[in-house]
Amino acid sequence: MKIFIKLTLVCLFALAAGSMTAQTAKQANQLFEAGKYADALPMYEKLHSGNPSNLLFTYRVARCLQEARRYTEALPLFAKTEKKYTLSYFYEGECYQALWKPDEAIAAYRMYIIESMSSDRTEYVQEQIAIAEKRSRYIHRVTDVKIIDSVYISKSDLLHAYPLSKEAGTLTQSADGSITYTNPRGDKRFFTQGTALQQQSRLLSEWDKPENLPASVNRGSKQDYPFCMGDGTTLYFASQAEDGMGGWDIYMTRYNPATNTYAAAENIGFPFNSEGNDYLYVIDEQMGVGYFATDRRCSDGQVCVYTFLAENNPSYLPMSMSSEQLAAFAQLREYHRAERPVVEIPEEEEAVPVINTKEKAKKKATESSVFFIVDDRTVYTKLKDFQNSDARTLYKQYAGWQKELTDTNEKLVEKRKAYFEASSKKRLTMVASILELEKRRSELQAQIDKAAKKIRKMEK
Numbered sequence: 307m308k309i310f311i312k313l314t315l316v317c318l319f320a321l322a323a324g325s326m327t328a329q330t331a332k333q334a335n336q337l338f339e340a341g342k343y344a345d346a347l348p349m350y351e352k353l354h355s356g357n358p359s360n361l362l363f364t365y366r367v368a369r370c371l372q373e374a375r376r377y378t379e380a381l382p383l384f385a386k387t388e389k390k391y392t393l394s395y396f397y398e399g400e401c402y403q404a405l406w407k408p409d410e411a412i413a414a415y416r417m418y419i420i421e422s423m424s425s426d427r428t429e430y431v432q433e434q435i436a437i438a439e440k441r442s443r444y445i446h447r448v449t450d451v452k453i454i455d456s457v458y459i460s461k462s463d464l465l466h467a468y469p470l471s472k473e474a475g476t477l478t479q480s481a482d483g484s485i486t487y488t489n490p491r492g493d494k495r496f497f498t499q500g501t502a503l504q505q506q507s508r509l510l511s512e513w514d515k516p517e518n519l520p521a522s523v524n525r526g527s528k529q530d531y532p533f534c535m536g537d538g539t540t541l542y543f544a545s546q547a548e549d550g551m552g553g554w555d556i557y558m559t560r561y562n563p564a565t566n567t568y569a570a571a572e573n574i575g576f577p578f579n580s581e582g583n584d585y586l587y588v589i590d591e592q593m594g595v596g597y598f599a600t601d602r603r604c605s606d607g608q609v610c611v612y613t614f615l616a617e618n619n620p621s622y623l624p625m626s627m628s629s630e631q632l633a634a635f636a637q638l639r640e641y642h643r644a645e646r647p648v649v650e651i652p653e654e655e656e657a658v659p660v661i662n663t664k665e666k667a668k669k670k671a672t673e674s675s676v677f678f679i680v681d682d683r684t685v686y687t688k689l690k691d692f693q694n695s696d697a698r699t700l701y702k703q704y705a706g707w708q709k710e711l712t713d714t715n716e717k718l719v720e721k722r723k724a725y726f727e728a729s730s731k732k733r734l735t736m737v738a739s740i741l742e743l744e745k746r747r748s749e750l751q752a753q754i755d756k757a758a759k760k761i762r763k764m765e766k
Contacts, residue, residue, distance in 0.1 A: 331363075338366060343373035361387045365394065377401035392421045396431065403434055406633030408442035411435075437581065440551050441636075444575040448623045448636045451577060452615040452644035454595060458608055464586065464599060467611035473536070473592040485586060487532045496532035496541070503529040503543055522570045523559055526550070531585040537719075541568065544585035549573065552581035556598065564737050576636035583609075589616050594647035602638070615644040619755075676701070678758075680765055697764035704757040711750040718743050 334349035347370035354363040368383035381401050384394040395418035402411035415431045415438070422428075459467050465479050475489045486497040493508045497516075502524045504516040518524060526547030531554070533542045539561040544554040556578050557571040578584060582602035589596045596616045599609045623635055634640040678686040678701060692698035721740050 334366070338370070343370040346370055347374065361390045365391050368394070369397065372397050372401055375404070377405050388417075392418065395421060396427060399431070399434065403438060405630070406441065406445070406636065407629055408438040408445060411438040412442070437552075440549075444551075444573070444579075445632060445636055446625065448576040448632060449574075449578065450621050450623045450635075451612075451641060452617070453612055453638075453641045454615060454644050454646050455613040456610055457613075458604065458610050461601075461607055461609050464609060464611070467599075468586070468588060468597050470588070470590050471592040474588070474590040475534070477533070477586075477588070485531045487534060489534060489538070490536075494534075494538075496534060496543075498528075498530045498532075501528040503532060520567050523557075523568050525571065530554075531556075531587075533586070533588045535589060536591050539563075542574075542587040542589075543571075544587075545571070547573075551579050553583035553601075554585045555579045556584050556587045558587075564741050577638045577641070580637065591616065600638075612638075613646070615647070676705070678704075678761065680762055692765065694764040697761045700757055700761055700764075704754060704761065707750050707754050707757070711747065711754065714743055714747050714750060718747065 330349055331353055334346045334353065337343075337346035337349070347367070350363055350366045350370055354360070354367050357363060364383050365387040368380045368387065371377075371380035371383070378401075381398060384398045384401070388394045388398075395414050399411050399414035399418060402408075402414055412435055415435050418425075419428060419431060425431075457467050461483065464483075465477055468477055470477065473490055475487060478486045478488075480486070484498045486495055488495040494505065495508075496503060496505050496519075498504070499516065499518075503519045505519060506516045507514050519529075523529065523541075523543070526545035528546045529543055531544040534540065535542075541559050541561065543557055543559075545557050546554055547557070550573060556574050558574050559568045559571040561568050573579060574587070578587060578598055580600060580602045582600055582604075584598065584600045584602070587596070587598040594616050596614050597611055598614075599611045601609045604610055623632060625632075627635075631640070676686060676688055676691070680686060686692060689698055689701070692701060718740070721736065721743060724736065
């Protein structure tokens with residue numbers, strides 16, 4: 307009799323539990339179908355905990371986590387339900403895409419296309435694969451840009467955030483928003499005509515006929531926002547090219563005087579470019595700062611203009627960084643900060659030299675002719691600062707190459723100036739000497755970089 311009563315109670319409890327589970331599942335399903343994922347999540351987690359082999363509960367927990375942007379927690383649950391629910395592959399792709407893990411996103415999206423055979427999501431998935439492929443191409447070389455400041459401004463007032471020195475040239479904005487850049491000497495300018503970027507030179511008081519830049523530059527549906535560096539050869543501009551990340555992207559090209567043309571334009575990558583609109587990349591070498599504009603995470607009609615530290619040889623972020631950190635830096639959600647270089651104005655000169663901490667150390671070192679940056683905190687200003695005798699000897703060679711490089715750059719500036727002012731016939735006789743100087747400059751830069759690394763290694 308007692309055994310019968312116990313069995314009866316067990317059955318009653320089981321029926322009650324089953325009824326409660328069914329009721330909870332029904333409520334959870336109703337919330338889920340209504341898009342109330344946050345309310346459905348705790349119910350599905352409880353159902354999943356009580357019955358972990360039920361793949362529907364597993365899948366629904368994963369979907370609720372994905373909607374709550376808890377992507378890392380959702381991924382292993384989607385992986386468990388792939389064989390039963392093809393959509394698991396799709397949502398895995400969405401999670402990886404949100405986490406900026408492009409290679410994993412591509413693999414998941416492609417599996418979804420294979421397994422689903424045909425779907426009304428296919429076009430969207432193909433678009434996401436294209437985005438992931440572009441991210442994958444650039445995520446491995448994210449520039450370690452040092453941000454000084456940022457300001458949100460109306461796009462129509464864009465140039466108010468670009469306070470350039472005279473030595474950087476001038477920017478003007480037309481009524482339609484397009485930009486014209488004129489070099490410091492006032493004898494060359496770049497601007498947009500229609501959809502193409504053009505250049506124009508001035509001889510005496512007359513501007514010559516504008517000419518389109520070659521197809522290596524005008525390769526997108528539209529080009530604009532030009533800026534040319536002080537070397538007269540490095541040109542930055544924005545393009546709506548198909549291989550860009552989205553909207554306007556910033557590109558860089560170089561003029562080759564030997565062929566009188568421009569090299570194939572290169573996308574300058576993360577973090578300067580994004581899936582938003584990014585443009586007007588400018589370097590003010592005299593002030594030691596750079597600027598670029600972006601509308602990522604901006605409201606309509608606004609842009610954010612970033613001011614960053616201009617470096618001669620900017621480095622890429624180390625690949626030893628976690629994928630999460632790398633993604634944050636690539637999107638400018640995180641970045642290293644920098645102080646604006648200190649500017650000293652000479653009393654009787656109009657020029658405004660830039661003197662930051664390292665430049666002050668360099669100025670102080672004039673008498674001993676020593677200036678060497680060991681790391682971010684250490685600058686040598688005397689030969690006796692070197693601890694390693696071989697490093698001290700190598701520095702003397704390094705200093706000699708630095709002086710030769712400075713002289714070579716000055717000669718190149720003069721040669722290029724003369725080249726632009728010369729007739730077509732005379733230019734032909736000047737090309738060889740310019741190319742020889744450019745070759746020597748490249749050799750010197752390589753020697754200097756190699757020696758600097760070796761000296762730092764010796765000292766450390």
